[in-house]
Amino acid sequence: MRCVGTVVRGIRTPIVKENDDLATIVIDSLMQGKESEGFEFQDKDVVAITEAVVAISEGNxxxxxxxxxxxxxxxxxxxxxxxxxxxxxxxxxxxxxxxxxxxxxxxxxxxxxxxxxxxxxxxxxxxxxxxxxxxxxxxxxxxxxxxxxxxxxxxxxxxxxxxxxxxxxxxxxxxxxxxxxxxxxxxxxxxxxxxxxxxxxxxxxxxxxxxxxxxxxxxxxxxxxxxxxxxxxxxxxxxxxxxxxxxxLFPKTGDTLVNEVQKRLIDLTGKQIEVMVYGDGAFKDPVGKIWELADPVVSPAHTSGLVGYPNEIKLKYVSDNKFADLKGDELKEAIKKEIKEKDADLTGQMITEGTTPRVLTDLIGSLCDLTSGSGDKGTPVVFIQGYFDNLAND
Incomplete structure (x- = not known):
């Protein structure tokens, strides 16, 4: 049984300058990270690239x-x-x-x-x-x-x-x-x-x-x-x-970049990897009251597999209501079965109440922005695994 869900890694890259081959920098940095950390690529992994290095490389x-x-x-x-x-x-x-x-x-x-x-x-x-x-x-x-x-x-x-x-x-x-x-x-x-x-x-x-x-x-x-x-x-x-x-300026060649990176990664790994460009993460600071979205959108470019919204059931709701009399492994197996049999579109159903109604690229972009930060971390590429997994994925 898997004991770990979503894993997020900030990927260090060389400092990107104007006219650099950003697609090659991203891919080479990911491969170096793979050798260093020992991870393996999987279908539905996500590679996210901060908009700043995209605009810098295009000299915009x-x-x-x-x-x-x-x-x-x-x-x-x-x-x-x-x-x-x-x-x-x-x-x-x-x-x-x-x-x-x-x-x-x-x-x-x-x-x-x-x-x-x-x-x-x-x-x-x-x-x-x-x-x-x-x-x-x-x-x-x-x-x-x-x-x-x-x-x-x-x-x-x-x-x-x-x-x-x-x-x-x-x-x-x-x-x-x-x-x-x-x-x-x-x-x-x-x-x-x-x-x-x-x-x-x-x-x-x-x-x-x-x-x-x-x-x-x-x-x-x-x-x-x-x-x-x-x-x-x-x-x-x-x-x-x-x-x-x-x-x-905000980057203008993001669509070309994400599709090129995706194609090259699929050729290298044999896995269906999704790619996006992200900027501000669209979250609000409860102390300073600043809404972190000075960019016009969170993601100005992304591959087609990142279009849409989450389609998730609320585990707490199911546990407290439909399976209130179950515990332990019996409860877990019942919930896993519920997840596997859920409707392809749960919009409007009570079983989703409390899940986050935001588009996927906004959610993933927030995760990436918090990971890479805006300072000196040196990780303008973020690699996410298991984001689309759920409790039913062993």
Missing amino acids: YVTVDDVAQDVQNKFPSKNIGLINPILSRNRFSIILKGIARGMDKITLLTSFPADEVGNGILDEQVLDESEYNLGSVITEEEYNETFGSWKHPFTGINMIDFYRELIEAEDCEVEFVFSNDIKTILDYNKDILACDIHTREKTIKILKAEGATVYGLHHVLAEPIGDSGFNPDYGVLGSNKATEEKLK
């Missing part, structure tokens, strides 16, 4: 000047309303630097008390005790007077101060407005750049219906400026700071 970079030129092309007035950017030095500051470089004035509207992914912008206790509420429109002067001394407890930075200094350093005027109603921006400007990630299509639809000219960050660098990088699906969404003058 843009400069601050590229961002400035594209935004200026879209907004020749050089005066825009910019709404709901995330409050992140890594994720948005270089984008904002480019926007400011191309504009003369920005009216920046942000939600409060936090941005879209949970980065705080003010002290919520002070908000509760103030004259303002979540339906208020707060001016920059009012914010400074009531909340301006606030600094994020993790970073020690007030992002409004940080963004103001960044914008003004590009000789661009800025005015901040704090509102949870996106239509507030229409009182200031009808040329609008929507910077939200997961609600961007709804935002654009609402504001266009009010007669505004609206683009989203997914439209910025959706096509190259000269010989720059670009992403046709996500633009600068999912990008990260590379240097003070350069952004690494």
Whole structure:
């Protein structure tokens, strides 16, 4: 009888640079890991590659000047309303630097008390005790007077101060407005750049219906400026700071990569191995309240065997209800039989209550993001075995 279920291994690789043969690096690193750790490949193993090394290997970079030129092309007035950017030095500051470089004035509207992914912008206790509420429109002067001394407890930075200094350093005027109603921006400007990630299509639809000219960050660098990088699906969404003058974009060749890696691994091992590219893991930190999904999707590319949702029964529910009178080996065998005979689609059945209703690539991507981390582990490839197994697999 098997005593171990899912096994996850972070796979160390060489440091990936532009124009490296990433497929070969991934496969060679896996084979070295196999020799080192003594594992054997199995059907339905999963190889996951972090989006960062995919984008680096394809050289998918843009400069601050590229961002400035594209935004200026879209907004020749050089005066825009910019709404709901995330409050992140890594994720948005270089984008904002480019926007400011191309504009003369920005009216920046942000939600409060936090941005879209949970980065705080003010002290919520002070908000509760103030004259303002979540339906208020707060001016920059009012914010400074009531909340301006606030600094994020993790970073020690007030992002409004940080963004103001960044914008003004590009000789661009800025005015901040704090509102949870996106239509507030229409009182200031009808040329609008929507910077939200997961609600961007709804935002654009609402504001266009009010007669505004609206683009989203997914439209910025959706096509190259000269010989720059670009992403046709996500633009600068999912990008990260590379240097003070350069952004690494979300990868655009992931589909080609995952299919090539899968084919070569099947040829080498004879096993049906699935492959995916992953970014942020879409989980929420209960202390910092940050939702870890600044990327537009968890997995921008994956092989066909990773499409779909889990189809699992809740063992506790079955044990406590259908087999409440059984114990020990008799209970275990009854549950194994239940698993083997479960419907191919359990959607809506009580027997699934309490299982996680998320797509497979989101679940696996979260597992991978937590495994590889965002620091110095040096494991941009994650190898997962037994993820699709259950108690009935001996």
